Amino acid sequence: MREVVILGVGLHKFERFTDKTLVELGEVAISNALKESGVPFKDIEAAYVGHCYAAMGTGRSVVTQFGETGIPIVNIEVACSSATQALLRGAWEIASGLYDVVLAVGVEKMGTGLISMGGETDRYIVEMGYMVMPASYAMMARRHMHDYGTTFEQLAMCSVKEHKNGALNPYAQYQREMTLEEVMNSRMIADPITLYMCSPTSSGASAAVICAKEKAKKYISKKPITIAGWALSSGTYAREALEFGGMEELAQKAYDRAGIGPQDIDVAQVHDAFSPGEIFIPESLGLIPEGEGGRWIEEEKTEINGVLPINTDGGLVARGHPVGATGIAQVAELVWQLRGEAGPRQVPGKPKVALQHNAGIGGVIVSIYKR
Amino acid sequence: MREVVILGVGLHKFERFTDKTLVELGEVAISNALKESGVPFKDIEAAYVGHCYAAMGTGRSVVTQFGETGIPIVNIEVACSSATQALLRGAWEIASGLYDVVLAVGVEKMGTGLISMGGETDRYIVEMGYMVMPASYAMMARRHMHDYGTTFEQLAMCSVKEHKNGALNPYAQYQREMTLEEVMNSRMIADPITLYMCSPTSSGASAAVICAKEKAKKYISKKPITIAGWALSSGTYAREALEFGGMEELAQKAYDRAGIGPQDIDVAQVHDAFSPGEIFIPESLGLIPEGEGGRWIEEEKTEINGVLPINTDGGLVARGHPVGATGIAQVAELVWQLRGEAGPRQVPGKPKVALQHNAGIGGVIVSIYKR
Numbered sequence: 013m014r015e016v017v018i019l020g021v022g023l024h025k026f027e028r029f030t031d032k033t034l035v036e037l038g039e040v041a042i043s044n045a046l047k048e049s050g051v052p053f054k055d056i057e058a059a060y061v062g063h064c065y066a067a068m069g070t071g072r073s074v075v076t077q078f079g080e081t082g083i084p085i086v087n088i089e090v091a092c093s094s095a096t097q098a099l100l101r102g103a104w105e106i107a108s109g110l111y112d113v114v115l116a117v118g119v120e121k122m123g124t125g126l127i128s129m130g131g132e133t134d135r136y137i138v139e140m141g142y143m144v145m146p147a148s149y150a151m152m153a154r155r156h157m158h159d160y161g162t163t164f165e166q167l168a169m170c171s172v173k174e175h176k177n178g179a180l181n182p183y184a185q186y187q188r189e190m191t192l193e194e195v196m197n198s199r200m201i202a203d204p205i206t207l208y209m210c211s212p213t214s215s216g217a218s219a220a221v222i223c224a225k226e227k228a229k230k231y232i233s234k235k236p237i238t239i240a241g242w243a244l245s246s247g248t249y250a251r252e253a254l255e256f257g258g259m260e261e262l263a264q265k266a267y268d269r270a271g272i273g274p275q276d277i278d279v280a281q282v283h284d285a286f287s288p289g290e291i292f293i294p295e296s297l298g299l300i301p302e303g304e305g306g307r308w309i310e311e312e313k314t315e316i317n318g319v320l321p322i323n324t325d326g327g328l329v330a331r332g333h334p335v336g337a338t339g340i341a342q343v344a345e346l347v348w349q350l351r352g353e354a355g356p357r358q359v360p361g362k363p364k365v366a367l368q369h370n371a372g373i374g375g376v377i378v379s380i381y382k383r
Numbered sequence: 384m385r386e387v388v389i390l391g392v393g394l395h396k397f398e399r400f401t402d403k404t405l406v407e408l409g410e411v412a413i414s415n416a417l418k419e420s421g422v423p424f425k426d427i428e429a430a431y432v433g434h435c436y437a438a439m440g441t442g443r444s445v446v447t448q449f450g451e452t453g454i455p456i457v458n459i460e461v462a463c464s465s466a467t468q469a470l471l472r473g474a475w476e477i478a479s480g481l482y483d484v485v486l487a488v489g490v491e492k493m494g495t496g497l498i499s500m501g502g503e504t505d506r507y508i509v510e511m512g513y514m515v516m517p518a519s520y521a522m523m524a525r526r527h528m529h530d531y532g533t534t535f536e537q538l539a540m541c542s543v544k545e546h547k548n549g550a551l552n553p554y555a556q557y558q559r560e561m562t563l564e565e566v567m568n569s570r571m572i573a574d575p576i577t578l579y580m581c582s583p584t585s586s587g588a589s590a591a592v593i594c595a596k597e598k599a600k601k602y603i604s605k606k607p608i609t610i611a612g613w614a615l616s617s618g619t620y621a622r623e624a625l626e627f628g629g630m631e632e633l634a635q636k637a638y639d640r641a642g643i644g645p646q647d648i649d650v651a652q653v654h655d656a657f658s659p660g661e662i663f664i665p666e667s668l669g670l671i672p673e674g675e676g677g678r679w680i681e682e683e684k685t686e687i688n689g690v691l692p693i694n695t696d697g698g699l700v701a702r703g704h705p706v707g708a709t710g711i712a713q714v715a716e717l718v719w720q721l722r723g724e725a726g727p728r729q730v731p732g733k734p735k736v737a738l739q740h741n742a743g744i745g746g747v748i749v750s751i752y753k754r
Binding site for chain 1: 429435436439440442443446447451452453454455456457458459460461462465468472475476479480481615616617629706744745746
């Protein structure tokens, strides 16, 4: 298999609502990614486009504004991990020699009232009383509080940290800091999760240009970032509400494929659809010792200048979570961190290895990137 | 690259409307495919699920009813070619060694009034006056009439033949023959395309189990069918209304990869979203000499016992066209033909090589199968 590198990434700012079309959102993200990569659009051999709420054919509309070059343009839809799936389909096809250069995109415009139903709208559990996402995370948070003494204040501190990072991110949906009191006193959604611990309804776009490492030299790009390894599973969404079952094995597969261990990770993105995820997800990935997540947050160990910076861009809660576009936004932040280009959010000490955790219905992903 | 074979296919009967859930439709198709393949569900390593109008997470709901085995379950959405894309993603991943056994599924429940907008709902051309699909095919048909003397009667004969084949297919949405007069006198939709030359609104499901040829021996299955080669492009939908631009090159790529030529094709499926497609698509694939399509229909050369049987299952027009499920229904028919199991639709003379043409927004596919 060939090594695969990310040559460029690009985002359109995440926003709650927008008058822009999906094509306009995608145009900005793709333009930025192409510019960073130095790759002319005509060299793109296939495009994979993550989205969830858009009409069929969206990918074609978004991508062909750059040219009718006849490439396959396939929409990938795996809920919150759609864009990362798009990226990794391309990465595998490059690794295995099918293509040299692929464009991966995520694009989404969300309305209201959609996300709580997840994808199970057609299944008996909807009629039986569906466990919506906030409830699922709330039960995992409650379990963590019971087992390890994690406190409500510590859960709220995750949100405070997320908003602190978001305030440094020009692409974030929420760019203002939030006090502990604001988070704790905001409306209770699913005890212990308050409103400001929830990722918001969002619109936005993300894109990445990836390439076979051996072919990358012909492009004048920013420093290429290697996709070192990844692993996928369908996760245990709504099945084992009280734990992120199977995450340890999944993470281990990704570590093995990348040839590194959790101790090598310098910066991470985890799928904080709700703030408490910042506590129990890193534990399941082996990044934080079991049960220590609450204390790590309190001791500021996951801040930008902490021992393991997590969600330096504000995470899903502050950066925003346009479902189909989120995955490559996570990747973009890691690429910028690994290049040393994250500006006021830059993790000190020149991070070398980064981890992404992105959970979607049908596709939970742990992916490792390195410079 | 490893050879990839289809071990089993399965369908749920296509119907105009259904009270069944997507999960129930998928259950039947997947069960049938697993049964044919001899593969226990626990051996499936990844699942790709084509659909267009269903909620995110549909694939997970449909597939995990067979077991929570933790495999990635990714929805693929490329309009009318979604299911074939799902199949071919799996095929490539098997060919390149990522997996040994993959499940590909297509599932769809369609309402009304959706398909004419295609995927371009977010694009200026909608506001500008969108060229809906019947109009696009109508213009191609008109051009063929002008250039080659193809007649309205010949266009209608395609529909008559489609319904004749559909009447032999227990999975078809329409299982009754139709007279030339009925087709010609049905309501005009987009001159020269009448109502009975249009594929209908449909619901249904399709599935295929594919496997590395070298691993296939361990399963007691029907005769394995080899996926010999394929090619993808984004097609020229709504761009060059007057011709299926780029089809010749695309077909040539598929022929080259399969190491065969158009003269080797014994039976074909072409994407007759509207009956006239049965005339100009086979020409663009090199299966019928340029301009001869109308005469071939009139001379019954594409009937089940003709020189080149096309759409032996009734095609999109009579079998039905549940957008996301259509692709693997085309494949299923070819598999049954190549195995000699197509019953009253069986092409005589033991067909050895079959071609599939499946056109979706963003993904036009020519794929070749052989026994």
